[in-house]
Amino acid sequence: MNKKYLDLLAHKYDTEEKVVTEIINLEAILNLPKGTEHFVSDLHGEYQAFQHVLRNGSGRVKEKIKELFQDKISESELNDFATLVYYPEEKLKLMRERFSNKRELYQWYAEIIERMIKLISYASSKYTRSKLRKALPEQFVYIIEELLYKTEEFANKAEYYSKIVQQIISLGQADKLITGLAYTTQRLVVDHLHVVGDIYDRGPEPDKIMDTLIDYHSVDIQWGNHDVLWIGAFSGSKVCLANIIRICARYDNLSIIEDVYGINLIPLLNLAEKYYGDNPAFRPKSDSIKNKSEQEILQITKMHQAIAMIQFKLEMPIIKRRPYFNMSDRLLLEKVNYDQNEITINGKTYQLENTCFATVNPDRPDELLKEEEQVIDRLLFYVQHSEKLARHMNFLMKKGSLYLKYNGNLLIHGCIPIDENGNMEKMVIENQTYAGRDLLDIFEHYLRYAFAHPEETDDLATDMVWYLWTGEYSSLFGKRAMTTFERYFIKDKETHKEFKNPYYRLREKEEICRKILTEFGLNPDEGHIINGHTPVKEIKGENPIKANGKMIVIDGGFSKAYQSTTGIAGYTLLYNSYGMQLVAHEKFSSKKDVLLKGSDVLSVKRLVDKELQRKTVRETNEGERLIQQISVLKSLLEYRYMSLDHSLQAND
Structure with a gap:
């Protein structure tokens, strides 16, 4: 072992007794029962419900x-x-x-x-x-x-x-x-917390969730598609920025942008007031609009349209300069017949409704007006100079990853892109082919590069962050296409369908899950895949435990927007030394109800896996770290003996 390293370590453990004591201590810790891991997913800004689940473990x-x-x-x-x-x-x-x-x-x-x-x-x-x-x-x-x-x-x-x-x-x-x-x-009661993606969007208080996680004693995060959208905006992606503002407008959460993170939306409002009017397709969805005046709702509706059109325009140059994204069919503004107010998709023509194309040049539909360009540039400046957002995004990067191998399990928010036969989907990026774990690793490489170089706004890394939000082979999206345009402007719901990667169907099969675990270097006999991202429709009898227990999906609807379709208010997972338990939660009403009635939001606990023999720290990631530490300390002990021996020989 490196002599200089051992010399430095010897300053901390400056006597033989200290080294021996630490080895004994660490060896003893290895034999303690493993701590309880707590898994949560798809929090979507629902701070109050998250707080309760966190507090009651x-x-x-x-x-x-x-x-x-x-x-x-x-x-x-x-x-x-x-x-x-x-x-x-x-x-x-x-x-x-x-x-x-x-x-x-x-x-x-x-x-x-x-x-x-x-x-x-x-x-x-x-x-x-x-x-x-x-x-x-x-x-x-x-x-x-x-x-x-x-x-x-x-x-x-x-x-x-x-x-x-x-x-x-x-x-x-x-x-x-x-x-x-x-x-x-x-x-x-909880030794370590895993957040399996999607802290941001839809709900009203993602910033408070971030503050809670920053102060939490032990946590990791697997980025969700919505988290990556925020990281992308902070990293310089204008199209990611347009998306987060559009989503906040859609769910009446613009206060997160303006009041929480201090991003001035007045330039966007001025643009919106100039070019847009009322539009039923762009009215905010949130229940909270009942507390707003008609004028406030109209302002949100106008800004929603303004930022949506900026988003659609910004997507087009990326699609054109990255042909291997395979998204040319999403150049929808080029497919519109502006005279007839129609669009032709896959050979079929549809009438458009609730359109807002006042700023679109039919000859160059991807061209931003000078005013639009100035607005998005100013918004990006405000985002990248928000001290609070910087703190949250830095923490998200420090504690986050696209996937995590932890204590023998694979934690990933979305999916592993596979084909109909269960083989890893291949994607070519800059003439290099990637699949499976390699594909996720290259995605993460580009995301980290974009974050480290926010001044590069049109480079491959920044484009790739947007691809993670919406691309066919993205592990965070995992659908053929995102049909945002169709949902706004086409009445026919057939055009709204988003066809999922075969992963979401094939993950029901144990052999597919075992194959994925093997791809990531995990033991398929003992490991599990833990997913979020797709709400489990318990109300329709869907089981969150799949593939003979190899797959566990813990998105059950923390977000209020999903609860009518899931029938519950989220799943969480507990993994202690005795095994795994899945917990289904009822809808959280208020802290006041808990205090006055003593009511909890716990519903059913289901055993996922029971350990045949109680797991110890030795069998965990932490155990691996401690074993390495013990090895180093033993090397230090040998080094001290050798040094002493040399010293005695020199004196002789």
Whole structure:
């Protein structure tokens, strides 16, 4: 091993005892049960529902409480206690109002602190004391450790422990301690969080989800198609930018653009007011428009049209300069008969309705007006100079990837492009052929290059980010074509269909999933593919567990826009040392309902896979890292012996 590296390491472990102690510690950790992984997907800006699922650990918090207190407290007390762990500040306020005198409140505080300490002790049973200490509220570490490690065997210190609790309460610190213990419990029940794509679009608060993830103790993200659209906009793609503004207008979420990220939409509004009027196809979809005036709705409708037309124009030069994208049939503005208001697609002519072609030059339909060009340039400037957006996009890049191999499973938001026979689809990019894992790797390479070079706005990398949003062989889209134009302007719904990659049908077959796992270097006997992206229509009997348990789809409709078709409000997945459980969630009403009624949004838990033998840290990605660390430390130990031996020989 490199001598300079070992010399540097020797500064940290400057005695033999330190090296030996660390090796013993790491070897011991390898034999602990693996931590609980929590998988969520397709959050789509639904911050409140996501917060609740995160706080209750998809039911893990309630499970721990039941296991510990099932026969010791009533059902209502159990629900109250669980709610206290989820929302400590709000529940404490309600409880303070419930008690008529200070004595009753103090007695309740003492009971709750004791209960919280027992819960922390139980929830931390698979962790080292060092890891637990890091999770405790900093200002109470000493006090909590004293209470955690007390023993009931000897009465000598009973008064000592009782006095600690009394002093906490009398000094007005009970609320702070209970709140800290509640958040520690939330942290302990989930060791690591996986977000399998689509944080952005449709819902109203993706920025708050991002802030939560930034502060979360351990997380990774597999980019979804909507996330990549935002990354693309920040990386300099004007067509990605047009798409995110169009989607925000469609779902009445322009406040995310303007108020949250500080992007000035006045130039777009001025353009829209000049060229567009009311149009039923472009009115916002969101329920929140009932709180808006007709003038506000009309403004959104006009901006929606203005940015949609800019988007359609910006797509065309990319399609023309990248023939291997195979998207020439999407040059739809060139197929329009502007005199007859008709379009011919695949040999069939359709009447157009609700058109908004005031800025289109029929002879050069891809040509932006000077005003449109100025608007998109200014919008891009605002996007790339938004401090908050920069923070969120940098985190998305740091923690994100197109796919992840983690603890033997393959996590991917969308699909692995395959043909009808289950073979990896091939795509030629710049005379180089890619398929399967190689194709996803080259997609990620271009995305990272585009992000690192935002000044290059018309290069291949930036075009490729847009392709990830809408291309036939994109692992994030996985359809023949995106029919946005048709849905706006053609009444015939046959033209609205988006034909999916065979993956979405063939993933029902175990042999296909095993083939994909093998392609990514995973054990097909033990591994699973975990997908988001396509809402599972449980209301129609669709099963999210497919291919004899090899495929698990966890997009069940966090987004309110999907819940009428899915029948539920999202799936989440838990994977602990005993195996995997899929959790289906009911619609989240409000935090207030949870606080007052003790209601949870958990529905059915289904066993996906049960471990024949309890998994340990040794069998995980973290275990691999620790084993490598142990190997390095053993090399350091040998190096120290060799150095000492050489030194003794020199003295002789």
